[in-house]
Amino acid sequence: MELFGLVDCNNFYCSCERVFHPDLIGKPVVVLSNNDGCVIARSNEAKALGLKMGDPFYQVKDMLEKNNVAVFSSNYNLYGDMSKRVMSLLSRYTPKLTQYSIDEAFLDLTGIDNLQEYGKEIVRKVGKGTGIPVSLGIAPTKTLAKMASKYAKKYKGYEGVCLIDTDEKREKALKLFEVGDVWGIGHRNTKKLEYYGIKTAWNLTQKSASWVQKELSITGLRTWKELQGESCISIEELPHKKSICTSRSFPGVGLDKLQDLEEAVANFAASCSRKLRDDHIAW
Known part of the structure; x- marks a missing residue:
């Protein structure tokens, strides 16, 4: 699997x-x-x-x-540096690591034995090595893994690791998870889904594929499949930030010289470009 x-x-x-x-x-x-x-x-x-x-x-x-x-x-310089430390440690635990955001990363854990303990070791070592507490969700799809990570963060009994590796665990997780919190669905669709009696992720999985595609488009259908346990979203298709911004306000009377304004705009454009490259959105 x-x-x-x-x-x-x-x-x-x-x-x-x-x-x-x-x-x-x-x-x-x-x-x-x-x-x-x-x-x-x-x-x-x-x-x-x-x-x-x-x-x-x-x-x-x-x-x-x-x-x-x-x-x-x-x-942000501090946060970027700490992020690199976390990712460097995580890379030791899998040959395939994909950083998704400044504080999230996907790991390919296929074929690893005793995953629960292996996951706890990752959580312990990253926490000890960087001082940053982390949560780990493990599942057969990226959407379910994202869901599992939320459970790992919310409930202390998981000791930082939530593993969804059976249909029984998947069904239990889906029934307790609000549909608006599902990665790829979002709160923008919550009212529409609740109108049709869909309040949990489990409720959504009980709808037909044709209904989901009609109401939520092909993107929603992929999420529906992932909730069913079918991996069909590649790293390249993961949702990224819709915008990246670098902004400042200027004290006093602000800027009243064109040269100063041009310099400020150039600096902020360079900062945005750096953020885009760091998030692997542009090169």
Whole structure:
């Protein structure tokens, strides 16, 4: 059986900051966007306080201070460096590793014995070697592996590893998984699917292939097949970021000289190009 692993770094940006501030382990941490505009990363403790992704900093500043939340400005050079360390360690465990995003990677684990223990070793070694806690989902398709990684992150009893390698495990996982959280389906289709009584991933798999293709297009059909245990999505077909942005605001009166503006635009364009290359979207 073909088996894929999906390694996901837990609360990556916050975890990176904690590597250099270990006193913050177990305490609420948030990371802010460029120019400290809004919240873009939250530790589990910060999530428990009710902080949401995208919360404007000025609106939650008092709450953050009241609850002694550690606040960091985003440091993408640090996060990129920590990502490379994680990927370097992961590459030791498989000859086929594909980095999907700054904090996620797919591993080909086909043919490896005792996968549960092998997965736990990966989680332990990466955590010890980088200081970044990770979760690992293992399954016969990339979509199921993504789902398994979420379970591995959510439930401590899995010890960081969730293995879906039987139909029984797959059915149980699908029945407990909200359809809007399925990779490739997304919340944009949730209302439509709920209208037809589809609330879980399992409900979706009970629809016919023709119905799924009609309502969710060929992309949705591939996801439906993957949920059934049929691997049919290649690495090249995985959904990538829809946009990449590098932006800044300028203090005071801003820029009033064309030369300064041209220099700023050139620098930001170069930064975006670097991000595109790092994500293997452009060369």
